[in-house]
Amino acid sequence: MADPRGFLRLPRVEPPQRPVADRVGDWDEVRRALPPPERNRLIRDQATRCMDCGLPFCHSTAVGCPLGNLIPEWNDLVRRDLWALASDRLHATNNFPEFTGRICPAPCESACVLALDDPAAAVTIEQIEQAVADRAFADGNVRPRPPATRTGRSVAVVGSGPAGLAAAQQLTRTGHAVTVFERDDRLGGLLRYGIPAFKMDKALIDRRTDQMRSEGTEFRTSCDVGTAPAAAQLRAAFDAVIVAVGARQAREIDVPGRDLTGIHPAMDYLVGANHECEGDGPARIRAQGKHVVIIGGGDTGTDCLGTAHRQGATSVTQLDYRPRPPDRRDDDKTPWPVRPWVLRTSPAHAEGGLRRFHVAVQRFVGDTVGEVTALVLAEVDPHRVRVGPEFEIPCELALLAIGFDGVAPGPLLDDYRLARTPRGTVDCDHRWQTSTPGVFVCGDAHRGASLVVWAIAEGRAAARGVDEYLMGISRLPAPVGPDSRPLAPP
Ligand SMILES: Cc1cc2nc3c(=O)[nH]c(=O)nc-3n(C[C@H](O)[C@H](O)[C@H](O)COP(=O)(O)OP(=O)(O)OC[C@H]3O[C@@H](n4cnc5c(N)ncnc54)[C@H](O)[C@@H]3O)c2cc1C
Structure with missing residues (x-):
């Protein structure tokens, strides 16, 4: 049985990150790998914060984990130092916990009972998932499981x-x-x-x-x-x-100047950058020495932000036509355990750049050879109707991250x-x-x-x-x- 008072003794500790100055100089993971003894201690403490609340919304496919991950079960196994069993329980519902343990936005955490009063108090489920998966590989506990018999189909x-x-x-x-x-x-x-x-x-x-x-x-x-x-x-x-x-199928933007050079769908940019990281030679679209503007405030845009900083952009601005989300959950609009509408900051936001909300592109401005040099923006309401005067910002590379x-x-x-x-x-x-x-x-x-x-x-x-x-x-x-x-x- 889980420790029902663990969360009263132990605070939530976020996954440690490498210093910004180090990480923007390479493409390695932002999360800092701890030496195993230190990691095991931290993760056991974090797992001990799970009180096995009886109604674990975290593993409900409706509001928590779409995989129905058996979160309280593997938390308790980690608390008891039974890492191999925890890995078995994790793999029972998730083929690739080493992926989701790194990049899932963790709807399970916003549905955690500890997030009832304070979303920042939730159990660090994603961090525990990553640690269990990583240790299972390191300990040789992730073995091939070929079928016992073949169906012939x-x-x-x-x-x-x-x-x-x-x-x-x-x-x-x-x-x-x-x-x-x-x-x-x-x-x-x-x-x-x-x-x-x-x-x-x-x-x-x-x-x-x-x-x-x-x-x-x-x-x-x-x-x-x-x-x-x-x-x-x-x-x-x-x-x-x-x-x-x-x-x-990338969405397009229909404003004057779209045909200037230097304006690209975000995926064209990210795919090139990822090929470069794989050793396939320099990407065709690069941010180095440029004023970069990312149109779109979602995850794809944020991935462009982190990529542009690593490529040495002069400045990066991320635009969002939506209003700035509140810092705290609005209990009337998104009551727990629903995922709250709040301002989300990813590690890429901590690395620099400017976020602008409530603005929409009115047109692109180019030079005599047809290259984009600036963007004309205006403040808009939530329906993208213009409500403020136009203003211009420099832009030598525009990335369209406006969805699919x-x-x-x-x-x-x-x-x-x-x-x-x-x-x-x-x-x-x-x-x-x-x-x-x-x-x-x-x-x-x-x-x-x-x-x-x-x-x-x-x-x-x-x-x-x-x-x-x-x-x-x-x-x-x-x-x-x-x-x-x-x-x-x-
Ligand atoms: C920039 C970006 C960042 C994201 N970040 C996150 C994140 O941090 N966390 C998160 O949870 N989700 C994230 N997502 C969303 C997530 O990546 C997708 O939801 C997920 O990858 C979808 O998986 P899929 O297998 O359905 O499709 P995909 O991952 O798109 O894979 C489809 C595959 O099919 C191949 N294919 C297409 N047509 C053919 C064909 N005719 N023949 C052969 N192969 C073909 C493609 O080449 C591709 O490899 C992100 C998405 C984007 C665009």
């Missing part, structure tokens, strides 16, 4: 982001012959080429896909399904297909004639099957741009849908249905 997974990888691992372990097809030259989807290395070391993807290879999953990179192989060819060669292609409009068009979706939702994502039934029999969908391609934890949850759930389709019955767990509601256990 085959599945193609298109896309190697967290959704495709989770689905592939589940289906391989249950005995199907799974091949993952990836258009990029390396595996991982947005984990590899969207999210910067300072948030998550890319070696972790290789370590996990090595484990998957040892279990029997096959990978084919630089394979654009729909072109080569053709969609019909793939369907004919496999008993089922999972479409896990993400939702990369569903799945990018292409022959894969057309050839399978997949029905789409009004949001531009792929529609499916309650078993994750699309309008084409034997073709399934999961992750951002189904839910729209979302989170890694949701991608893993959907990958796991779609795997069960595929297994049922192939075998008539499945014992694979599925944390959520396509409507995001929890499913009854199998």
